[in-house]
Amino acid sequence: MMTEKYIARSKAIAARMLGGEMMVMSAADSTFFTLNEVASAIWQAADGRTPLSEIVAGKICQEFDVDPEHAQRGAERFVDELSQHGILLVSDEPLVESSPTLVSR
C-alpha cells in the first residue's frame, strides 16, 4: 500500500505571486524558483493537513485536465525537488505547523 505524503510550506522561505507567477526563495541557500501554474496550485494547497494524493485528485486533476497517474508522478517529482532545498516539508503524517502567509499582487 502506498504511504500517504503530507506537504507544508517551510517557514524559512520567502514567496510571492507576481505577474501571475509564484516566486519562491529559500532563506537557507537563496535558491530561487519560479513555479508554473500546476506547481503553484500544489504549493498553495500545501497546508500540511491535506494528503498529496488528495491535492492531486481534488485540485490538480480538476483544474488542469490531466490524468491522475501522470499528475501524481509529476507532483511527487516536484515535491521531492522542493523538499531537497528545504522549501517544502514532507512527512507521512500531517504537519501541524502553520505555513507562512502568501502575498499576492
Next chain:
Amino acid sequence: MTTGLVTAAEEVVTIEIGGMPIDLRTLDPCFRVFIENRYAGFVGTSPHSHLEFDIDLCEPSQPAAGDDLEVKIEGGEWLLKRGDFRARWNSETGRGQIRQSASPYAIDCVLRIVHTLILARQGGFLVHAASAIRGGKAFLFSGVSGAGKTTISRLAPPDATLLTDEISYVRREGNRYVAFGTPFAGELARVGANQSAPVCAVYLLEKGLENRIEPVSTTESVQRLLRNILFFAHDPALVELVFQAACEFVSLVPIRRLVFVPDQRVWDIIR
C-alpha cells in the same frame, strides 16, 4: 567629554549617505581627517543622527585571521566580522563599536552592511549598479563585475550626474523609489554626487554589437535584481524582507535589458 583640547563634537565625523546620517567617533585625529577626505561630499552636519559608532583602531590582523565576512545576530546585537574589522551594532539603540585597522575597506564595508540592514526594514536596498540622474530622473545600470557599469558611467554625457559607478542606493518613498548618490566607487575611483532623484528605470547591462533595449520578464527581473542586491546576512527574516523589497520594486519600476556598444551613442536611447 574632552580629550586634551579636542571636544567631543570634534571627535565625531557625520557621514550622511541616502539621507541617513551616521556619526563616526574616533580619538585618532589622523583617521578623522582620513574619513573626512574619503567621504568628501557626504560629510554631514545633521544634529539628528540616531546612529553612532565608536571606532577603535588596531593593528591589521594577520591573513590567517581569515577574510570571510560574517554578519549575524549575537546577544541581541548585530555582529559584523572580517579579517580587518570586528563590529557590533545594536539596531534598537543605534549605537555600535568598530574595532578595525586604519583601512578604507573596513569602514566602507561596515557602512555598507549597516545601510543594507536598515534599508531592508524600509523596503530599500543597495544594489550592484551604476546610477545617474538625467532630466530629473534616475537610471540604474545593473550587472555583475565586467557587465559594463564602469563603461556606461565613463560614457555618461555632460548633462548626466553620476551617482555611483558601483553601488547604487535605493530607498522607498511612498509609491516610488529614489536613488541616492554614494561614495562607494568602483573602477572609476570617483565618489558619486550627493544627489537623489526618483528611479525611472533599471537597465540590465549586456555588451553587444548594437544599441537596443529589450523587455525583461517579471521573473527574470526579480531574479536578476536579487542576484545584484547586496546581501550580507542569511537571517530568514532579512531574506524575506529583501525578497519582498525586490518584488515590490519590480512591480513599480520597469526593468529592461540594455544591449550596448561601448560608445557614447548608447546614452541616446536612455530615456
